[in-house]
Ligand SMILES: O=C[C@H](O)[C@@H](O)CC(=O)C(=O)O
């Protein structure tokens with residue numbers, strides 16, 4: 001597992017593009033035949049990718065966790081951003097189409113990732129988001145398009161989007177993960193503007209369904225001292241509680257947003273009017 005230290009706001013002052021990327025961008029998570037994991041000290045979140053081709057892949061127990069198995073003291077959200085696939089949790093089999101989400105509760109010993117049936121089909125690409133957990137909640141599959149749906153934004157401001165709250169206080173229960181999927185409508189490019197922070201939670205975005213030749217310009221940093229990252233398809237971004245997280249694509253896209261920390265109140269945000277950003 002790649003392990004990253006926490007970042008404080010002062011460390012972004014004078015940072016080069018590469019230094020900002022090294023701190024916040026998680027690229028290369030999705031490699032055929034591998035499970036890749038990156039841990040951050042921010043709320044002890046782990047993000048990962050699993051792309052099974054041929055043999056099923058097992059979720060490993062990285063040495064950094066000092067755990068007998070990955071979910072010994074953790075919970076996990078899985079979103080499939082690739083072709084159809086299967087996740088098996090202690091023998092229970094779950095089919096995940098593109099955009100489906102599986103929440104896996106603490107204590108599951110064996111998590112296996114496998115491809116769907118059909119030769120030459122696009123392999124699944126399972127995005128993983130994990131946080132420490134002190135209680136066990138049931139493992140729940142949510143099909144694509146499920147969850148509590150919020151229609152946000154307006155085509156006139158290029159931010160019309162459907163936000164699906166999946167793991168949250170009013171839906172699939174968890175210890176601390178709050179997770180969902182937002183999809184921009186065609187012709188809309190902006191997410192989360194006006195931008196916000198939530199000092200009590202770390203949030204990660206995983207951009208997906210970004211066209212090959214498109215990129216998302218993702219804002220990070222303190223609201224009055226922003227930086228940006230140029231983000232491609234299936235790349236993740238870590239936002240500490242003090243950082244805004246907002247982006248504009250050169251085309252429409254989708255993203256998995258996922259949080260962990262002190263509370264699960266989705267509305268516990270501090271918003272910043274557009275004109276206040278620097
Ligand atoms: O704290 C919540 C998160 O930033 C996301 O839910 C924002 C988002 O999906 C959107 O505006 O489209």
Ligand SMILES: [Zn+2]
Pocket residue numbers: 196197198203245
């Ligand atoms: Zn947020």
